[in-house]
Amino acid sequence: FFKLTRNPNYLGEVLIYNSFAIIVNRWEFWGVLAFVYLTLFVIRMLTKDLSLRQKDGWKEYDSYMFFPKFSPN
Numbered sequence: 001f002f003k004l005t006r007n008p009n010y011l012g013e014v015l016i017y018n019s020f021a022i023i024v025n026r027w028e029f030w031g032v033l034a035f036v037y038l039t040l041f042v043i044r045m046l047t048k049d050l051s052l053r054q055k056d057g058w059k060e061y062d063s064y065m066f067f068p069k070f071s072p073n
Contacts, residue, residue: 007048010041
């Protein structure tokens with residue numbers, strides 16, 4: 001499962017934080033998580049993809065990975 005994700009650390013963090021939000025059952029926590037996901041995680045993933053595009057082997061990496069794919073091919 002984790003070999004198919006582009007950012008396994010972020011996926012793990014999202015799963016952990018979402019489980020906390022489910023346990024707490026408060027909309028404020030979901031709001032904080034949405035802010036963090038949309039700002040920090042997406043920006044870092046896009047920056048990482050742009051950096052990796054300049055390296056050898058990007059096409060093979062990009063064709064193998066499929067989740068999450070934020071940058072266009």
